[in-house]
Every structure is written in C-alpha cells, then in structure tokens.
Amino acid sequence: MxxxxxxxxxxxxxxxxxxxxxxxxxxxxxxxxxxxxxxxxxxxxxxxxxxxxxxxxxxxxxxxxxxxxxxxxxxxxxxxxxxxxxxxxxxxxxxxxxxxxxxxxxxxxxxxGQWQVPDPDPEHWDDQLRDCLKDMLAIYRANPGVARCTLGMIPLQPGLLVTVERLIALLKAGDVPDQYCAWFTDVSALYVASVAVEEDIWRERHRGQDADESATGEHLDEDAAIDQVRQVFESLPAEHFPLLRSMAATMTTGSADERFGFGVDLLVGGLKALSER
Amino acid sequence: MxxxxxxxxxxxxxxxxxxxxxxxxxxxxxxxxxxxxxxxxxxxxxxxxxxxxxxxxxxxxxxxxxxxxxxxxxxxxxxxxxxxxxxxxxxxxxxxxxxxxxxxxxxxxxxxGQWQVPDPDPEHWDDQLRDCLKDMLAIYRANPGVARCTLGMIPLQPGLLVTVERLIALLKAGDVPDQYCAWFTDVSALYVASVAVEEDIWRERHRGQDADESATGEHLDEDAAIDQVRQVFESLPAEHFPLLRSMAATMTTGSADERFGFGVDLLVGGLKALSER
DNA sequence: GTTCTACTCGAACACTGTTCGTTCGTCAAG
DNA sequence: CTTGACGAACGAACAGTGTTCGAGTAGAAC
Missing domain, CATH: 1.10.10.60 (Homeodomain-like)
Incomplete structure (x- = not known):
C-alpha cells in the first residue's frame, strides 16, 4: 500500500x-x-x-x-x-x-469509530441530536489531542461514514430537507471538533503551566485564568467599552458544558427554524 | 517587555x-x-x-x-x-x-483589527449580524493562514476588544439577553475561524498538489476533488448506506459561500429562536 | 568623551518529520 | 532441507524547526 x-x-x-x-x-x-x-x-x-x-x-x-x-x-x-x-x-x-x-x-x-448514533425516534429527534453532539464532544474529551487531527479532514474514514449515515437518518426523522441534512452534518462536526480543539489547546497550555507552577508551589487553574480575563474586562475604560465593562461578569460566566450546550442549542434551534419554514 | x-x-x-x-x-x-x-x-x-x-x-x-x-x-x-x-x-x-x-x-x-462592525440598526440587526460574520470570513480569506493562529486564543487583543464591544451592541439592538450576547460572540467567532482554518488547510494542501501537478501537466482543482468524494459516496454499498448513497449529489452540493451562509443562518436563526422565547 | 543600555546576530542546541541503504526473518519454491 | 526472495526492521543521516547564549556594536545620555 x-x-x-x-x-x-x-x-x-x-x-x-x-x-x-x-x-x-x-x-x-x-x-x-x-x-x-x-x-x-x-x-x-x-x-x-x-x-x-x-x-x-x-x-x-x-x-x-x-x-x-x-x-x-x-x-x-x-x-x-x-x-x-x-x-x-x-x-x-x-x-x-x-x-x-x-x-x-x-x-x-x-x-x-466509538461514536454511537441512536435509532431515530421521531418524537424526540432534536433531543437525540443534541445528545449526539454532546456525546461526540465527550469522546473527544476522553481522548485529548485527537480533535487536533480532525480539522480539514473529509469524513471518508470508514467509522465516520457509518456515523454520518446514522446522523442523516436522525435528521430525516425530523423532516429536515435533504440539503440541510447534508450541510448540517458538516457544520455540526466542525463545531464540535473546534470546541474540542480549543479545550485541548487550553488543556495543553495548562499542562505546561502546571509544570512551572509545581516548581513555584503556586497553582493557577482554569478558574483563576478566567478570573483574570474578567479583571481585564472590568478594568477597561468605561467611555470606550461601556458594554464589555458592565458585562464583565456575564462574559466570563458559564462552564465549558454550558457554553457548548448553548452552541448546540443554537445549531439545533436554527435547524428547526430553517426546516419548518 | x-x-x-x-x-x-x-x-x-x-x-x-x-x-x-x-x-x-x-x-x-x-x-x-x-x-x-x-x-x-x-x-x-x-x-x-x-x-x-x-x-x-x-x-x-x-x-x-x-x-x-x-x-x-x-x-x-x-x-x-x-x-x-x-x-x-x-x-x-x-x-x-x-x-x-x-x-x-x-x-x-x-x-x-480590520474587522468593522456597523452601528446597530434595530430594524435589520440580524442581517447586519450575518453580514458581519461574512465580512470576518472575507478578511480571513484575504489573509490566508492567519486563521490558523486564532484557535485557543482569548480575544483580549486590543483590536478584537473593540470589535467585540461593537458586536455586543449589535446583539443588544436585537434584544438578545446578556448571557446569550456573551456566549454568541464566542460561538460565532469560533465558527468563523474554524471555517477559515478548514478552507486554509484545503488551500495549502492544494498548493502542494499544484506543485506536483504542474510537473505532470495534470491539473486537479477543488471541484475535481469534490467529484471524487461524490464518487466515493455513490459507490458505497446501498444495503448499509442507503441514505449516503442516494444523497451523494446533495452531500457534495454547494459552494464554500453557500455552506458558510448556511452555518451563519443556523447560528443567527438559533439565536433569534432562543431570544424570542 | 565616556558610559551604558538596547539592539544585533553568528553559532549552536535539541528537536521535528522523513529518507537512504543495509541487514534481518520468515515464508514459499525447488 | 536448502535456497532464494521479499517485505519488514533499523542505524544513520538530512534538512528543517523554534529557541538560547554570548560576544559585539551602534546610539543616546550624562
């Protein structure tokens, strides 16, 4: 070969x-x-x-x-x-x-290949869809680093083809038009992979820091980093950044799961809105 | 420094x-x-x-x-x-x-820093939003490779802060709740960047191929590559992949702009659906 | 004119993916 | 049982990468 x-x-x-x-x-x-x-x-x-x-x-x-x-x-x-x-x-x-x-x-x-898509249940196809995307992120999380390989990759890998086939079946159970089915698999896969990549970059950056910190005895975890981001927002000059300043807390609210869930809701909600028209 | x-x-x-x-x-x-x-x-x-x-x-x-x-x-x-x-x-x-x-x-x-967000017009805030995201992709496209640096980056860069501030103003013109404003900036920025990264990987892969092809005299452009993907879909065994096979043409339909536009519609539509509830 | 600081840069280090040519093991033919 | 033959294994090397060290130097400050 x-x-x-x-x-x-x-x-x-x-x-x-x-x-x-x-x-x-x-x-x-x-x-x-x-x-x-x-x-x-x-x-x-x-x-x-x-x-x-x-x-x-x-x-x-x-x-x-x-x-x-x-x-x-x-x-x-x-x-x-x-x-x-x-x-x-x-x-x-x-x-x-x-x-x-x-x-x-x-x-x-x-x-x-580990990604499992359930048999479609027309009553709850959208919830199934949401769960699927969350499952996929979970698999990425269980295998850190793997997501980094996915970008730019056409899903012709055998295991992925099976997945895509079943995913489309799920979408069709929701009466999603063909063209939207096709594009949605692309968009959703890209979104999930991107989130996984971002998380992975964070994790890796952290890994490096932890090595440093363990020397100084200090520990700087993700929450602390987010705290610092909020401090930056809060210290912005109000005359030029009224919104960012007042929303400093809101900007930095939410766990990784909540943020990802929001993105999934956006995609699935958008798909339903588009399909029902 | x-x-x-x-x-x-x-x-x-x-x-x-x-x-x-x-x-x-x-x-x-x-x-x-x-x-x-x-x-x-x-x-x-x-x-x-x-x-x-x-x-x-x-x-x-x-x-x-x-x-x-x-x-x-x-x-x-x-x-x-x-x-x-x-x-x-x-x-x-x-x-x-x-x-x-x-x-x-x-x-x-x-x-x-080149990204311009217009002053909000409450009547057409969603169209403005769509255009913004498309503009950002256009800027990425005009500067290939740059998107590759974006992933995992917290937008604390001065130019980006200005952008985020104005983007939030746009969202608030559409009566989007604060929390959604905050998360949407994240999700949309990530999506646009991901699409740009994928396109860039493709472009770069192409660049390498073009060098090869110019030697053999053959030219293999993006459309030809998509044709091959469709052929793979069409040649799948129908008993295991009925949907993928029948949708082979649909799966490979759509320009990069159309696919990206679909993703944007998903996000913006999803945001409107979520906000109006 | 001297001091001092900040910038410049050749040389090197440790590392990456990849290739070359040779050696080795194993399996099928005689 | 011997003998090829051929794919797999491997030591060594190549051309790159990001990064650091330390000596040298130009320009501003006193």
Whole structure:
C-alpha cells in the first residue's frame, strides 16, 4: 500500500489517475464493510500473515499514538516517541504508515469509530441530536489531542461514514430537507471538533503551566485564568467599552458544558427554524 | 517587555503574580486607547526612540509574517523565513517578539483589527449580524493562514476588544439577553475561524498538489476533488448506506459561500429562536 | 568623551518529520 | 532441507524547526 508513491494518501483525495480513484473506492468500501461487520477500525483489508507478538503493525502504532495523546498531549506525540514506546526507531514506522498526516487520519478513524448514533425516534429527534453532539464532544474529551487531527479532514474514514449515515437518518426523522441534512452534518462536526480543539489547546497550555507552577508551589487553574480575563474586562475604560465593562461578569460566566450546550442549542434551534419554514 | 521571563505572554493570561496582572491590564488598556485614537494595530505603547529605517521592530516583523502567510501559506512562515526577508538571522527577532506563539497572537490582532462592525440598526440587526460574520470570513480569506493562529486564543487583543464591544451592541439592538450576547460572540467567532482554518488547510494542501501537478501537466482543482468524494459516496454499498448513497449529489452540493451562509443562518436563526422565547 | 543600555546576530542546541541503504526473518519454491 | 526472495526492521543521516547564549556594536545620555 505504501509502494505506490502517488496515491497512498487514503481518504485525502490526493489521487492523480482515474484508475487510482476506483481502486481507492474499492479499498474504502471493503474497509467499510469490514468495519460494519465488526472489524477493528484502522485494520487493513489484507489479513496479517504472521501476527507475531512483537511485530509492528499500523494498529499498534495507532494505539500507541492515541495513548500518548491521552497521557501527554498532542504536541508530545512524535514519530520518535511512538517508536521508542514500541522499542524501535522512527524509520520502522514508515513501513506501516505513509505519513504523519496519515497517522493522524488513522487516529481519528480509530477514535471516532466509538461514536454511537441512536435509532431515530421521531418524537424526540432534536433531543437525540443534541445528545449526539454532546456525546461526540465527550469522546473527544476522553481522548485529548485527537480533535487536533480532525480539522480539514473529509469524513471518508470508514467509522465516520457509518456515523454520518446514522446522523442523516436522525435528521430525516425530523423532516429536515435533504440539503440541510447534508450541510448540517458538516457544520455540526466542525463545531464540535473546534470546541474540542480549543479545550485541548487550553488543556495543553495548562499542562505546561502546571509544570512551572509545581516548581513555584503556586497553582493557577482554569478558574483563576478566567478570573483574570474578567479583571481585564472590568478594568477597561468605561467611555470606550461601556458594554464589555458592565458585562464583565456575564462574559466570563458559564462552564465549558454550558457554553457548548448553548452552541448546540443554537445549531439545533436554527435547524428547526430553517426546516419548518 | 521581553525582559521579564514569566509574564511576557500578552493576552495569554499566563501571569503568575497579581502585580503582573494589573500591569498587564494597564498595558492592555493603554494599547486599546491608542488603537481607538488611530494608532496602528500591534503598535506598542512606548514610542520608538530612534525609528531608523533599517531598525527591526515588532511591527515590521508582524507585517512580514502576514505577507508571507498570504503569499506562501501558514506552514511556510518560519522565524528563519521572516528573518531572511528582513536581512538578518532568526535570533534578532526574539528581541521584539517573545515567542512564535506571541507572534501569531500579534498577527491575529493586526488582521482582525480590520474587522468593522456597523452601528446597530434595530430594524435589520440580524442581517447586519450575518453580514458581519461574512465580512470576518472575507478578511480571513484575504489573509490566508492567519486563521490558523486564532484557535485557543482569548480575544483580549486590543483590536478584537473593540470589535467585540461593537458586536455586543449589535446583539443588544436585537434584544438578545446578556448571557446569550456573551456566549454568541464566542460561538460565532469560533465558527468563523474554524471555517477559515478548514478552507486554509484545503488551500495549502492544494498548493502542494499544484506543485506536483504542474510537473505532470495534470491539473486537479477543488471541484475535481469534490467529484471524487461524490464518487466515493455513490459507490458505497446501498444495503448499509442507503441514505449516503442516494444523497451523494446533495452531500457534495454547494459552494464554500453557500455552506458558510448556511452555518451563519443556523447560528443567527438559533439565536433569534432562543431570544424570542 | 565616556558610559551604558538596547539592539544585533553568528553559532549552536535539541528537536521535528522523513529518507537512504543495509541487514534481518520468515515464508514459499525447488 | 536448502535456497532464494521479499517485505519488514533499523542505524544513520538530512534538512528543517523554534529557541538560547554570548560576544559585539551602534546610539543616546550624562
């Protein structure tokens, strides 16, 4: 699979020859079917010949990558750190993974395969939808760093296709027009991922600070940071910033969940308003 | 300003001592006032003593950074490339900019200072709001790469504060409750930035491809890529993906503007629905 | 004219993703 | 059982990245 230099970027739509396209499609479909029937996400179509215990594989690499992201954050995961944990050098990874980009791709597929969309209940489709988006954020939160790989990625990863299919079923249960169904999956996925990315950047920034703070003995957590933001707002000159100043407390109110919930309400509410017209 | 090792991160809320906070506030406010009265965005409070033509300055560095992002994309901008264009080495930049992160911060402030929010017209506040968001995306598009710096950034940059203040005024003209005003600025800014980031990643991926294609004589533009995505959808097994397959065309319909406009309608429509309740 | 401060910048450090050429293990053919 | 052969593994290196150190220097202040 890594032998063809011009078309190995699975799902990245970088394909030069038309034959390569259909080839890619077949590969994708095969992987999808495998996924549907219980195959592990990220598994390649061709079965492993000799699954010796200490043999490298794309699966093991992805697994280690996800673990390291969870434990040490996205930025700490490098080809070398993965290789080291597998007891080898970075060059060895390139036999199973074409790229750092492809590795990120596989990581997303691995994690997002966990996303479950319920069977549609036409009575409560909107609540189901809200819960779905919240679930997805929860999965991102359970696997910090993964969200950073998602931006700019077309959801052609097998696990994601299943998800999108079910999500559309949910939307159609709410009589959402086709075009809105299509676009809404895009917008909502982007929104959830963005929130996850922002939270992750915060978390990572924090991680660095905590290391500093533990030296000085001081601890500066997220609430303290928000306090400082509020102080900035409160100290703005009232003549130029009457609103920001008076709303300093309001601006900094709300937990991450509340803020995200508001965004979800905006999207779902907007969708209902648009659909019912 | 770069002399205090623990508190130089302007606007990043990384401050260890309370004195540093007020110091930071004063600095921020001064910069804001300067901005309001016609100062250039990104300009430091302290006036340059000897503005010799070939002297380095944070302004010149930011200017070069923005230009290079526009011309060559975010990834191509490095401390070395900036220094080279200024006819010096990378070390010289660190006298005026603490960090690559701070440089990104300044770049955002520089560009987002261009964002204009009109005086509120209570009759058409929602249309004004929609236009505002579209304008912001337009500015991101005019300065490719800049959006990449935005994620995870608290809008304490002077230029952004002015914008947020005026945006809230616009929302209040629509009788939006305070809490919703506050959260909406967050959500909308995040959404616009995310769309810009995604577009930018696409653009950059394209740039790389174009270099490849020009060698082979083939040209693969964005439409062709979308065609391939549609082909993938169309080739999915109908028994497992009935919806995705039948909606293959719908899924890939719509220009970037249409898709973004849909997202904006979702947000604004959702806000109106929530506020009127 | 001297002092002093702030800026400049060459050289280096530690790190990144990636590639090259060689070696090694394992499996199928003879 | 031997012999190829071929993909996987790997040591070493390359071209980059952000960042730091410390010596040098130009300009303003006294």
């Amino acid at each position: 890594a032998s063809e230099p011009h078309s190995f970027q699975v799902g990245r739509v970088k394909v030069t020859a038309p034959e390569a396209v259909t080839e890619k499609v077949a590969e994708s479909v095969a992987a999808v079917v495998g996924q549907v029937f219980g195959g592990r996400p990220g598994a390649q179509g061709r079965a492993r010949k000799a699954p010796s215990a200490d043999r490298l594989s794309a699966d093991r690499i992805v697994e280690v990558a996800v673990d390291q992201m969870r434990e040490r954050g996205y930025d700490a995961v490098t080809m070398r750190s993965i290789a080291k944990e597998l007891g080898t050098g970075p060059a060895s990874l390139y036999a199973h993974v074409a790229n750092r980009a492809e590795l990120d791709q596989l990581v997303v597929g691995w994690v997002c | 770069a002399s205090e090792p623990h508190s130089f991160q302007v606007g990043r809320v990384k401050v260890t001592a309370p004195e540093a906070v007020t110091e930071k506030v004063a600095e921020s406010v001064a910069a804001v006032v300067g901005q309001v009265f016609g100062g250039r965005p990104g300009a430091q409070g302290r006036a340059r003593k000897a503005p010799s033509a070939d002297r380095l300055s944070a302004d010149r560095i930011v200017e070069v950074a923005v230009d290079q992002m526009r011309e060559r994309g975010y990834d191509a901008v490095t401390m070395r490339s900036i220094a080279k264009e200024l006819g010096t080495g990378p070390a010289s930049l660190y006298a005026h900019v603490a960090n690559r992160a701070e440089l990104d911060q300044l770049v955002v402030g520089w560009v987002c």
